Amino acid sequence: MTVKLVLLITTVASLLILENKLPFFQFQNSLRSRIAANFGLGAINSILASIWTIAFAQFIMLPQIDRGLVGAISNPVIAGILSFLIIDLYMYFWHRSMHRLPLAWRFHRLHHTDRSMNVSTAYRFHPIEIIGSSIPKLLLIWSLGISSNFVLIYELVFTVVVALHHSNLAIPEVIDRLLSLVIVTPNLHRIHHSQVVAETNSNYGSVLSWWDRVFRTNNNRPDVINIQLGLTDEHIV
Numbered sequence: 001m002t003v004k005l006v007l008l009i010t011t012v013a014s015l016l017i018l019e020n021k022l023p024f025f026q027f028q029n030s031l032r033s034r035i036a037a038n039f040g041l042g043a044i045n046s047i048l049a050s051i052w053t054i055a056f057a058q059f060i061m062l063p064q065i066d067r068g069l070v071g072a073i074s075n076p077v078i079a080g081i082l083s084f085l086i087i088d089l090y091m092y093f094w095h096r097s098m099h100r101l102p103l104a105w106r107f108h109r110l111h112h113t114d115r116s117m118n119v120s121t122a123y124r125f126h127p128i129e130i131i132g133s134s135i136p137k138l139l140l141i142w143s144l145g146i147s148s149n150f151v152l153i154y155e156l157v158f159t160v161v162v163a164l165h166h167s168n169l170a171i172p173e174v175i176d177r178l179l180s181l182v183i184v185t186p187n188l189h190r191i192h193h194s195q196v197v198a199e200t201n202s203n204y205g206s207v208l209s210w211w212d213r214v215f216r217t218n219n220n221r222p223d224v225i226n227i228q229l230g231l232t233d234e235h236i237v
């Protein structure tokens with residue numbers, strides 16, 4: 001088993017137990033069928049993404065790039081930090097475009113239909129979005145010469161942070177606030193899953209919470225416990 005798969009299974013299993021013991025929202029409806037559907041979709045998406053990435057590398061990215069802008073940086077710490085920031089910034093803009101472009105929203109809104117968010121919501125994505133997001137990302141990584149080790153480091157951090165901020169785990173508010181200075185926390189992401197359109201269209205970050213502050217799309221609504229999750233007719237455009 002790869003490091004990523006082991007980390008994914010460990011993180012998801014831990015969060016499933018923790019969010020069950022310490023839930024933030026007290027959902028009335030049964031989550032079992034939704035959890036199974038979300039994980040099933042996640043498994044299909046990860047198989048599709050793996051096949052697509054291999055096919056892309058084999059048949060499309062034929063010309064070998066010597067180094068690229070990031071690949072040319074000799075200091076591994078600087079190259080690593082830069083790689084992390086570039087990939088996370090790409091994820092921010094990708095997510096923002098999913099909300100802003102009507103055609104893209106048709107696929108992304110599936111992710112927002114959960115009215116009882118939990119760790120499985122992190123894997124509830126339309127396969128078209130998964131494949132679509134990988135094309136510019138792979139081109140970016142390839143053209144800048146970002147090393148596969150740095151991509152792996154980003155993906156490991158992404159795996160943990162994305163699972164955590166979709167979970168229903170009740171983290172003490174003060175800790176959530178402190179963490180939100182750097183990463184996208186459960187409370188920040190709950191606002192993104194709100195039924196209020198202006199809140200859905202905020203907090204687009206994946207790992208770092210900085211991009212939303214830099215590009216003024218952040219929302220720090222304090223009474224997160226009162227948020228109604230999911231979509232309304234207003235979202236269906």
Ligand SMILES: [Zn+2]
Pocket residue numbers: 095099108111112192
């Ligand atoms: Zn979204």
